[in-house]
Amino acid sequence: NAGVTQTPKFQVLKTGQSMTLQCAQDMNHNSMYWYRQDPGMGLRLIYYSASEGTTDKGEVPNGYNVSRLNKREFSLRLESAAPSQTSVYFCASSLSGPTSYEQYFGPGTRLTVT
Amino acid sequence: KNQVEQSPQSLIILEGKNCTLQCNYTVSPFSNLRWYKQDTGRGPVSLTIMTFSENTKSNGRYTATLDADTKQSSLHITASQLSDSASYICVVNTGGFKTIFGAGTRLFVKA
Numbered sequence: 001n002a003g004v005t006q007t008p009k010f011q012v013l014k015t016g017q018s019m020t021l022q023c024a025q026d027m028n029h030n031s032m033y034w035y036r037q038d039p040g041m042g043l044r045l046i047y048y049s050a051s052e053g054t055t056d057k058g059e060v061p062n063g064y065n066v067s068r069l070n071k072r073e074f075s076l077r078l079e080s081a082a083p084s085q086t087s088v089y090f091c092a093s094s095l096s097g098p099t100s101y102e103q104y105f106g107p108g109t110r111l112t113v114t
Numbered sequence: 115k116n117q118v119e120q121s122p123q124s125l126i127i128l129e130g131k132n133c134t135l136q137c138n139y140t141v142s143p144f145s146n147l148r149w150y151k152q153d154t155g156r157g158p159v160s161l162t163i164m165t166f167s168e169n170t171k172s173n174g175r176y177t178a179t180l181d182a183d184t185k186q187s188s189l190h191i192t193a194s195q196l197s198d199s200a201s202y203i204c205v206v207n208t209g210g211f212k213t214i215f216g217a218g219t220r221l222f223v224k225a
Contacts, residue, residue, distance in 0.1 A: 031211075042214070090157050105157025105158050
């Protein structure tokens with residue numbers, strides 16, 4: 001099992017460009033998440049999908065959109081990138097809600113917006 | 115405001131020595147607390163989970179404690195190894211999908 005995979009690993013964008021971060025899991029998990037990690041701060045939840053067909057905003061959703069393509073895949077889209085979105089992005093999945101079930105994280109995508 | 119604060123921010127120890135990392139939280143309601151290990155360039159990996167009724171839980175050389183009354187948790191690492199060099203993140207779940215992450219303690223183990 002590959003666990004949680006993310007593409008790309010690194011990306012540099014210019015302000016105003018758009019891109020989609022891809023995430024897939026092969027653990028048959030119901031719930032998937034997108035976090036961002038900034039220096040000196042804890043991971044912050046951008047969006048989550050409790051189950052296939054549902055998505056909900058997290059703590060910092062502005063400037064992002066998500067798509068739960070199917071049970072395996074959950075993508076994060078930046079429509080018009082801004083320097084404030086420079087960060088490391090982690091996708092995670094869990095069997096169900098994170099209170100009861102461990103979250104498994106992908107290796108991250110390091111995004112720089114110039 | 116729900117917060118999870120960890121100390122120290124960073125720590126350097128010699129291989130073979132023990133260390134203790136601290137986590138204080140002001141989170142309500144409280145469901146459980148997890149400690150994660152994050153190696154450089156990787157995603158976090160869960161080490162242990164503590165529920166309200168648990169005081170101590172071990173996972174190999176890692177021992178977590180929880181004092182729900184004072185809202186404090188610690189992670190003790192025994193006989194440190196070079197591979198223990200990583201960030202250790204304290205995470206508190208409040209229920210549902212609400213999870214509060216601490217900023218982490220960066221541990222460096224030197225030979």
